[in-house]
Amino acid sequence: MALKNPAKSPFVSNVRLFCVVLCMAVSGIYAGAAENGASPTFDDLTMSPELYTPMEIPGAALPFVPKDGKPLAGLTILLDPAGGQEATADAKVTTATLAADASVLTTGHLYHALVTAGAKVTTTRWDAAPQPLSERSKRVAEQDPDLVLTVRHLPDEIETALPMAQGESNEGLAAEAARMLSKALGFDVQVAVSGKAPVHATVWFGSADETTHAQRLATRGFHREESRALYEAIVAGWKDHNSGAETAASAPPAVAPTGDFRDKLPAWPKLHDGIRSYSRTLWPLARPAETAAEVQKMLEVYQRFVITEPVFFLLDAQVDKTDEGWVLSGKSSHPFLTSATKELMLSVGCDPVVNRMETLPSARLGEKRFGIVRVPMAMTWASARQGDSVQSQLLLGEPLWLLDESDDGFALLVQGGEGYIGWVRADQVTRVAGPEFDRWLNAQKTSVPRDGWAGNLRIPAGARLPLMVDGANLRLPPGALPDIDALAVDQAKSLVGTGRLGKMAAFVAAEFLTTPYVYGGRSRLGLDCSGITSAAWSAAGVTLPRDARQQVLCGQLVATPWHQPDLRAGDVLFFMDPSGKVFHAGISIGGKRFLHSSPPEVQLSSLDPADPLYTALWHKHFAMARRMAE
Template identity: 30%
Template sequence: MGRSLYKSCKNSPSVSAPSRMRLSGSALRTLPLLMSAFLLHAVAASQSIPTSFSEPFETSGTVLRGLVIVADPAGYEPTISGEHASKQDTEALAAARSNFAVAALLRHHVTDAGGDFYLTRQDDRPATNSLEDYPAREMVVRRAQPHFVVTIAHTSSEREIVVPAVDSATSDPVSYALAQILAHHLAQAGFGAFDIRGGTVPLHESTGATALVLMLPLPPPPPAPDYRPRSTHTSKVARAIYSTCEEAWTGKLRDALETRRTRTFRSPRAETSSEAPPPEGVTTEVASLARNLWHGERPPASVEEARRLLDAYKKQTLTDTTIFYLDTQIEQTPRGWRVVARSNVRQIAECAVGILRTVGCSPLEATVEVLPNYASLGKAPFAVAVGVPALLWGAPEEGNDVQTQVLPGEPLWLLDRTPDSTFYLVQGADGYIGWLRSDSVALLDAERFDSLLEKRCAVLTAPWSDGSLALTPGTRLPLVDQHMHEPKAGRSLVKVQYFMHSSRGELLEKELPIPAELLSFPPQPSAGQRAVETALSLYGSPYVFGGRSANGIDCSGLVGVSYESAGLRLPRDARQQILVGRLVATPWHRDALQPGDILFFISETGRVVHTGLSLGGNRFIHSCPPSVRVNSFSPDDPLYSKTWIKAFAFARRPLP
């Protein structure tokens, strides 16, 4: 079966051009890969969340700069389809997917170390037509002009590396030397000894490129739902191939690889030019954005032009201006420019300043203020909405640019207040930011606020009134009995909690008896818990942009299929998913996070670029190059990531 599997790699799906990626752990930029649709069923809801995780192997720097490789993950062609598929077909499919998973991980290792990487096939669909497909794989090699090609082929039992045979007694010396390095690293990874033999390597025969075929046994399937053993196998193989690349490129084999490549591919590839370096203190990403927004050859000539530039930034770049707040005060004086940028997310305020620096507003005196304004609000900027439904305004005056309406009982995240305390700048449960009259705001300490976020709530489905109080449909009411799932048969009234001001302005918590037929109740167990269990079953799967399967999945794909298994279909992309659910965490307060809460992360320009699922507390699971992994917000946790805590913007809870 192993040898026929390798031969069937000629039948992998065709591609029109080589796919190239240059990735970094934070940029998350890849070329789209079309993946087959995938739907994973949830595992038992009672399963506890594992606590033992490890960080995936990652590379960085430029140690592989200049190296070009092509990975050729062997495909398969089923002999029988449907329910009559043979055991051989089942094993061949598993092998083909493992081949692709190794290549997907290897892609990140190579590109993160500065190398160029190409794939001969883009997904794990069955191959169908070898006569049409093989030239497409060959074309990938010819266009990439690689230093070498590695075909990855899992088999039933073989442990060997095939290199091109010059004649019956001699192998290609460059490929053989490369194979020796690979065999050494595979042995160090625990795979045992590998035989190296000369044979037919099709991509070498047709292109002349240095090439080899790695044939290794397919690991046994792990006990469901723990996918960690298989992900460990995949990562070890990818790391061994990467280590081979590094040793060959930084050692004595580099000159031989360069000479062979020059002789084989006589026309050198065109190199791309880079942009001018950004101003001091401005990142390349922000500078590139500024140049795209400002097309003039001169700097802004007036405050009005500078404001128009930052307005364009807000409208064209920020994922949603109702969730992200940016207020800038710009002055132009004879001595230069002065700007004060205020935002609920530091990156957005800093990006606004960086844009002005890049387009030539110089000299520039800049002040960045990150909300909440603790000097005005104190140490506990939390509240709950009380009284009647109240409108949220775009400015601290009634009638100025209505944003939304806040219902009583909704948690409020305070950002600022006017000097006379008439209005508060708040962020509501739906994420909207605006100004709310202070008589609709009841202050809470952090403990009571977290309790409000964590409590199970019923939702009013029809208008209700007791004569002195009227509530509207959609009002969320914490259950007095937090263990209630559905009211018992014959029970007509359910006690819920309601917040209100006393005549002296003090906050009161009142119990209201509401008819059970007017309430909807949250599911038990929570959909978030079920989503997390599905996400954990994908732990270790390679990150593939556009992917939604265990063979390769991106960040929003992981969140989407996890909640699909819990009965909720989310929008496809992170920038769309930010609109689902209610706000439960911000960069300055994450204490109420529960399993399944969706976390959102932003780039240096303020655009939502990444998402993941909270495991409860500080840990979260997400798909980020090179694979699905677990990280933590806590500096005391070995899985702590400074990158992700800096990029975290907010979290939402999709279901009640």
């Protein structure tokens, strides 16, 4: 099996430079024999269990997501959060400021519930910047929505809200909406409704007591309750007020035939949207596939240009056309890569597909499916033949996730700490089982800033070795030197990673809990998945690239789909979509729990099936986790 090594772009190189951590100089390194002999279970390593214990975050709960079908299908809604003001030097944070932000938070959260229910939704404001009334009124005229919903949190915000639509007020509908909202929220809510095309509703979430009102607006997650109450009122009210529009929308428009041969394939409607899109790009021919060679070429292009970093995610697929059908064989490192390959073949008329792909790691590895580099430096190659296209170089002590081994036992297919996949000589690796590997992986580490020696064993600059419990020695991998398993390092404690930066990043991320998901956002009023990871790590002093597919290039590999140990606070988790692309990121708060921004909000989820915050969807899509700093 051969691996391909795509040309490395200058951008990728620059991204990796962001992730280099400069270490202090070691004043002296010398060899020393372990006093009592090293235990193969690595019980002599310094651990920091507090870094892997989930942080306590009050208010964590699964978000509300509508599950009542598409009751608003075909309707267009314009959300209008009132408020917003220009920044001035003498301005103070007042209830008006909180109220303006509150309206953005509520409408930002509501946006996702309405879209899930089938509505077409836009908004006049996503952030704190004010929008002139002229611009907002222009939006109404251009979009011609069925419903304009203005949300206010102060009475005097009427001056910054859209003027009510012309026409008679609908006092009955307003009273019913106010009753529903007040009952759901436990305080009086005022509603005004007027007009017919569009219907314009203004809702004021207020309180006669300004102090009580300000305290409520400062409470994390208040907008969740308002959003859900508004959603339920809109669904109920629209059925009575505009049932004609809803009835018309219930029948989807007919889709005109495109003339594409794919439209006639039985499997086409069932394929993932991403696969269908890539199929049209990767297969421009106006006919179905005819030969295995042309399908093989399509899969090679898919591997090179669609999969996020092919050096991180392995796909080695072969196609044959036999009497059985189209036979798909080979190996992949993620179930989605296997299923995506099969779906791509179905999308170009390969039917039936006989799937004989193996999802790694291979069962023949047995219990010891992990490894530690036992030599100073070890090259990895594109195949099990030594010297066949260099992939990368591994350093002493580097943890390895084993994927496969050659038939003759000469080489192991491994994924190293930087994420690269390649073949390495088996005699350069000490194989261990999961529990021992986790202790080595999660022990406190010291980075070696310049070459040193233990006898005639080179300790290369850049190697990261675990600190032993005595605080004065670094652990060598088993088998690195006969009768020597430790290094004494002067001032070792000053070089040990403490996990402080990751903990800080996790604390910052926790402040965003319940913030609405806003694509492209990076602020308290709304942010997306890579926005929260980049903002959290930026606060800790580490700059990450903007997008998840770029962030996955940074840091040290610490978890894979087939091995998910407890993560350290601050570790960044990445998720793959069914087309093979990294599409989502989150940040660990320790253990199996992680914070992430996914519609409708920043939420807390878990990879532990026993956790009430567990979601099988994220477990299925998990691709890897990486540690951005020690």
